[in-house]
Amino acid sequence: xxxxxxxxxxxxxxxxxxxxxxxxxxxxxxxxxxxxxxxxxxxxxxxxxxxxxxxxxxxxxxxxxxxxxxxxxxxxxxxxxxxxxxxxxxxxxxxxxxxxxxxxxxxxxxxxxxxxxxxxxxxxxxxxxxxxxxxxxxxxxxxxxxxxxxxxxxxxxxxxxxxxxxxxxxxxxxxxxxxxxxxxxxxxxxxxxxxxxxxxxxxxxxxxxxxxxxxxxxxxxxxxxxxxxxxxxxxxxxxxxxxxxxxxxx
Amino acid sequence: xxxxxxxxxxxxxxxxxxxxxxxxxxxxxxxxxxxxxxxxxxxxxxxxxxxxxxxxxxxxxxxxxxxxxxxxxxxxxxxxxxxxxxxxxxxxxxxxxxxxxxxxxxxxxxxxxxxxxxxxxxxxxxxxxxxxxxxxxxxxxxxxxxxxxxxxxxxxxxxxxxxxxxxxxxxxxxxxxxxxxxxxxxxxxxxxxxx
Numbered sequence: 001x002x003x004x005x006x007x008x009x010x011x012x013x014x015x016x017x018x019x020x021x022x023x024x025x026x027x028x029x030x031x032x033x034x035x036x037x038x039x040x041x042x043x044x045x046x047x048x049x050x051x052x053x054x055x056x057x058x059x060x061x062x063x064x065x066x067x068x069x070x071x072x073x074x075x076x077x078x079x080x081x082x083x084x085x086x087x088x089x090x091x092x093x094x095x096x097x098x099x100x101x102x103x104x105x106x107x108x109x110x111x112x113x114x115x116x117x118x119x120x121x122x123x124x125x126x127x128x129x130x131x132x133x134x135x136x137x138x139x140x141x142x143x144x145x146x147x148x149x150x151x152x153x154x155x156x157x158x159x160x161x162x163x164x165x166x167x168x169x170x171x172x173x174x175x176x177x178x179x180x181x182x183x184x185x186x187x188x189x190x191x192x193x194x195x196x197x198x199x200x201x202x203x204x205x206x207x208x209x210x211x212x213x214x215x216x217x218x219x220x221x222x223x224x225x226x227x228x229x230x231x232x233x234x235x236x237x238x239x240x241x242x243x244x245x246x247x248x249x250x
Numbered sequence: 251x252x253x254x255x256x257x258x259x260x261x262x263x264x265x266x267x268x269x270x271x272x273x274x275x276x277x278x279x280x281x282x283x284x285x286x287x288x289x290x291x292x293x294x295x296x297x298x299x300x301x302x303x304x305x306x307x308x309x310x311x312x313x314x315x316x317x318x319x320x321x322x323x324x325x326x327x328x329x330x331x332x333x334x335x336x337x338x339x340x341x342x343x344x345x346x347x348x349x350x351x352x353x354x355x356x357x358x359x360x361x362x363x364x365x366x367x368x369x370x371x372x373x374x375x376x377x378x379x380x381x382x383x384x385x386x387x388x389x390x391x392x393x394x395x396x397x398x399x400x401x402x403x404x405x406x407x408x409x410x411x412x413x414x415x416x417x418x419x420x421x422x423x424x425x426x427x428x429x430x431x432x433x434x435x436x437x438x439x440x441x442x443x444x445x
Contacts, residue, residue, distance in 0.1 A: 002365040071267050076388055076429045096263035121297045123362040123390040166362050195356035197364050249366040249386040
């Protein structure tokens with residue numbers, strides 16, 4: 001059976017890894033390529049690179065960074081941020097990325113999911129979904145969490161599944177950067193409502209938080225600052241998970 | 251020289267990076283004459299089957315791949331296209347293996363099958379020389395090749411499926427060796443040096 005995955009996430013701005021709290025207040029964490037190499041050596045299962053400035057500044061994502069990363073690591077990685085055209089996706093996959101994550105562009109143009117899946121295969125298309133509670137209702141936010149939409153979270157998760165996405169990267173903006181644990185209740189609802197793998201994101205602070213998320217059925221857990229600042233070693237985390245009955249690659 | 255086939259539907263960069271690590275002479279190409287001049291062929295695949303088959307016809311490679319006698323390694327979709335048919339896009343494929351690819355049952359497991367999984371060897375294969383059974387490889391597939399007489403290993407995801415195969419000069423792996431850490435690199439080295 002397939003293993004549960006641990007995925008360090010690198011928010012990238014100008015080739016440097018940064019990390020915000022609740023999507024703001026950026027802190028620097030080093031060069032993207034160097035961190036990628038470190039995580040590969042430490043046993044990460046996969047990496048995610050999000051070009052956090054791309055959508056806002058209407059920049060195309062970093063094909064050059066993808067090439068540099070692909071030349072040093074031999075594990076899969078996803079790249080996201082400002083991707084809105086099939087040609088962008090093709091350029092990134094050809095540069096060595098395995099998947100692209102789409103966020104604002106698929107909210108604007110949901111057909112992009114289907115078009116991309118038909119051309120590159122579902123496995124290459126990750127729907128990144130940023131969620132925040134507004135008056136008790138989980139709403140989708142776009143443009144790096146800056147813009148609220150009227151779309152309800154669970155509805156959108158089912159919709160991207162239906163349209164052909166191969167995976168959901170679900171970030172709770174309320175939990176992001178708090179280190180108080182993932183949004184387990186909502187993750188459980190999503191896992192039970194879709195047929196594609198779900199990556200939990202936002203809120204990891206301890207080993208137990210990862211175990212909790214795997215216990216509600218997610219397929220992968222993503223974290224950033226916890227790994228960047230070496231508060232938790234991937235190997236220790238995986239050993240802990242394995243000793244608690246989670247299937248991991250060690 | 252290794253011909254790394256670029257038919258516009260595969261991830262050639264990642265495979266090329268491993269070939270560079272191995273100091274291997276290679277050429278990324280879709281040109282018949284390059285493929286005929288090469289010693290071995292790598293046929294990567296990422297993408298959708300019907301699109302890939304269309305690209306193979308457009309680049310005139312469909313018939314060539316079918317009759318070629320040099321060692322050829324099909325990766326992921328590359329191996330799936332060895333089948334007679336693909337359920338993905340309902341398309342006629344190369345027909346090197348009998349039967350058709352099937353889709354995982356999404357009422358039982360998450361589809362795609364995405365992540366690191368282990369193999370069980372079913373036959374001796376040079377591709378796995380020096381690689382212990384139980385090693386993890388990276389998979390990303392919604393469709394699979396059913397177990398057949400040419401399978402050299404099987405993998406389990408709800409059901410057992412063919413994770414690698416060998417028939418004459420055709421070698422196939424369902425996982426991505428170019429994304430499977432050191433074990434994957436060793437497998438590609440084995441293909442280059444031993445097959």
